[in-house]
Amino acid sequence: MSDAGTPRALVLGATGRIGSAVVAALEATPGQVVPVRASRSEATVAQWIKEGKEAVRIDLDDPDTFPGALAGIDRVFLATGYTSAMNHQTKTLVDAAEDAGVGFLVHLGVFSDKRSTDPHFAWHELVERYIAGSRLAWANVHPHVFMENLLGINRLRDGAMVWPMGDKQVGWIAGDDIAAVVAKVLAEGPETHAGKDYYLSADLLNGAEVAEVLTAALGQEIPAVVITPDDLMRMIEAGLDTVPVGMDAAYAASTLIWARQTYEGRFDYSAVTTSTVRDLLGREPVHLGSWATAHRQELLDQLS
């Protein structure tokens, strides 16, 4: 607890997309939870502390860093990166959180049905079982595809929206909505949220439909290039597509399996939107059109 008796929440991935937005959301509602930013980078942590922010260094690949980072921590937001290391990282962090007397852990997972066979979905399900088997109170947040992927793995290529899953739709959710839900769950704590799974999907759109939304939001024609997973494999083999920075080979291979399973209809169960943002936050989720308007310049920069 802080000196004022406010719970302190360790925010993993605080330099990343969702973690940084979680910190921002917690800071927007002061007095509920004190965010403690975490990073592997000593320089980043030193800079945060210089700015008067609470921050600790932690390396999820080095459990020796865990006790120091978890000292005085009441709640943890656990986001791991785009690597298969998430398995041992989550296991060892959960063990250390138990030992440190952490009261509540909120895990960033994926939109899965607990029967996934594609590897990265299976990894998230595996670590969620491990968390559930621990002494920690927990909640899982299960976002569908991040809208921010349109600035990264699903960025426009030669001005077009390339979609390797035919006419299959997936759910989309804005990072800020994920973070707002996580912040609310962290702030209200285990009394309200222990044992809950929150599924997040605001819009159900395939590549052609995303291209239509982007065209309207940007006022500029964004064509869709609708291909198959086999076409994508050929593009990768020809060096026309590359693995995003920070993603390891096992995770990258798994995203291709996810695309193939989606194309084959094995993820049809997940072709839904959810009312989670409305239920928890009492407002509409961010829809892709308004997200694209807010990120207009970043999207337009991809065209130049």
Ligand SMILES: NC(=O)c1ccc[n+]([C@@H]2O[C@H](COP(=O)([O-])OP(=O)(O)OC[C@H]3O[C@@H](n4cnc5c(N)ncnc54)[C@H](OP(=O)(O)O)[C@@H]3O)[C@@H](O)[C@H]2O)c1
């Ligand atoms: N993209 C999607 O559509 C999608 C959908 C559903 C779920 N997800 C899940 O979202 C998660 C990724 O979230 P994100 O996009 O916010 O990640 P991100 O922007 O790539 O950031 C990754 C964060 O992880 C931290 N990190 C990496 N390795 C670390 C280590 N060894 N020790 C401590 N911290 C480490 C990094 O911090 P430092 O470098 O500062 O240490 C960074 O802040 C993944 O679990 C993924 O499965 C993604």
